[in-house]
Amino acid sequence: MDDLKRVLKEAQCGVSVGYTNIPAYKHPVIANRSAHALNCPDYKGDNDNYPDGLCPIAEEIIPRSVNAYTFGPKNVHKMNAEKFAQAVRKLS
Numbered sequence: 001m002d003d004l005k006r007v008l009k010e011a012q013c014g015v016s017v018g019y020t021n022i023p024a025y026k027h028p029v030i031a032n033r034s035a036h037a038l039n040c041p042d043y044k045g046d047n048d049n050y051p052d053g054l055c056p057i058a059e060e061i062i063p064r065s066v067n068a069y070t071f072g073p074k075n076v077h078k079m080n081a082e083k084f085a086q087a088v089r090k091l092s
Contacts, residue, residue, distance in 0.1 A: 004066065007090050013083035014076065016069045023058040025050040 001019065008015060024030055031050055053059070070080040 001066070003091055004087070007087040008084065011083045011087040013087055014070055014072070014080045015084045017066055019062075019066050021063050023055055023062055025054060026059075 001017070004017060008017065020027075028034065068084060070077050070084075072080075
């Protein structure tokens with residue numbers, strides 16, 4: 001990730017990148033049911049947990065995935081996508 005961010009900065013690419021590394025149900029706010037609605041005294045949901053293997057495809061793919069975002073008008077998206085592709089090729 002550090003290398004990717006470095007080449008994107010060098011390319012002056014207006015793309016933000018990041019990754020979650022784990023499926024949503026493994027994030028503590030979800031797994032520990034600490035989100036507001038789940039801690040609400042009026043919440044009538046069940047207390048099922050989210051075991052490993054619940055979604056094996058997500059568990060396999062997400063740690064190898066990078067999220068990339070670009071903001072602005074269509075022509076800016078296109079320019080950023082081209083710069084992003086060039087930057088990624090530098091890493092290959």
